Amino acid sequence: MVQTKKQKYLFLAFCLVPTFLLFSIFTLYPLFSGLYYSFFDWSGSAASMEFIGWGNYVRIFNDSIIPRTIMHDYFLVVTKVFGIMILATFFAVAIMQLKIKEAPFYRIIFFFPNIMSVVVIGILWTFIYNPSMGLVNSGLEFLGLGSLTRPWLGSETWALPSIVLPSIWAGIGLFMLMLMGGIGTISKSYYEAAELDGANEWQQFWKVTLPLIWPQIKVSILYIVITTLNGSFIIVQVMTGGGPNNSTHVMGSYLYQQAFVQYNFGYGAAIGVMILVLSLITIFILQIFLRRDKVQY
């Protein structure tokens, strides 16, 4: 290329500097100063800012709601991972191996909720759970199970499990497509060989399909865990706002309440640091846990 070193660096600066500047201001700086704010007692105005060292972190350990929010987050993680992975694997295997004509129909329909707004999903499902008009209770009554009807989102026991269902509903399509991509690359000769060796269908699924799509399964699980820990508070905020009586608060929605409703910004920042640390630890542990030798036949 005919260009001097100076020209090259000028062009590099043109490409990289404005973007990196904005990225630093609006992403890097807020993350680091969030860390900094977590050591202050701060209600929002510059005058009220007071350094309290580890005070906010001590408060986290003494706050009886915190362990519940962590439990709720991991409850969502575990139920979503199992719910989504089992259903998505089942649907992916069914669609790929049946070779049915209407397969594109299912792909298109199942994926659609993935691009719906969380607000729309949350409000739609709030109505589905509506105690008097909702689909769930009317359905139960229609089936003669009227005794099982309850105010789903208004019950301390049932509110959190009720949030799992819309999350699974909205998530399946993406992971089904990821697994279908994996199944599509498996050569049919493996199944024929397994067939000759007398492996039944169930064994073929466990010994051929599953090991060969393990990379996709691993990525899917990691992705569900990351998005749940970093984003489950949105649907919680829309559907219950953390209630009733804190029974659905997850870490993120509790942060929102502490910081932006009660103006405990320093404490909110400390909760944010806790979210960051917990999600990094979880991802790290999960990566070790999911490590499995690459299968080659």
Added chain:
Amino acid sequence: MKQETNTRNRNIMSRKGTVKRQTTGHIMSRVGIRLPLILWSLAVLYPIIWMIIGSFKSNAEIYANPWGIPESFNFQNFIDAWQNYNIGVSLFNSLIVTVLGSLLTLVLAVPTAYALERMVFRGSTLLFNLYISAMMIPMVLGWIPLFFLLMNFNMLDNIYGLTVVYAVSQLPFSIFVLTTFMSSIPKELEESAAIDGMSPYGVLLKIITPLATSGIITVTIMNAIQFWNEYFMALIFLQSRENYTLGLAIDFISNEAEYTNAWGTLFASLTIAMIPVIILYAIFQRRISKGMTEGAIKG
């Protein structure tokens, strides 16, 4: 599981030429495997269709028969949403945030993606990894300082401030997808253009950008859907109702409906928010699902 592999075996058998009669058992298993697929399709479609239908029902009808078919179609709910809740203003705000946000993301992401993919310089891997790892970091921690940052910049409760925040928040994803697309463009084209005396700026604008169009479209659609649907940052960074984006307006109507019972209006506003997404999905379905799947696979 057992059943569908059964049918696959039958396919293999018949391909091999072994004539195998299609027994009732096989037909049953084919139906059996379809049943969950059909049920799930209904579970996905029914609430969405029901919501759209509900937006044409009167409130009395929603109460009397919430899950049924409407007796008459009327647009009163849409008129109410427009007049009583200024949904038009929110629609316009969402549109601005979406369009400007997507454009700004491109302006910021395309040059960086090109430099990271094609130019050799110290720290390029480090910079790339920095952008990519930002995809895994929970941004909720950063929202508290960001709130005060915007306040100091006089950009709080301002849809243009929100636009900038949105654009930057999608940078890591956009840079990641664009570098992947650009790596498939043959280097010879840029090299010959440079030999012909074209400046690197010209190469970027006239050679790379047109060749990366497919990637740019994918990224833009993904970002646009993201911005159109975004709720939480808007909740934190916008305050007055005339600045509300659609998500906030709908949330507001939904909270009011607890007391006013204006369910029809709520459904109408949900429908308004959904229609652009449905249209985009109808046109770009393959691109969207492919873009999202690839975006997720990076791990």
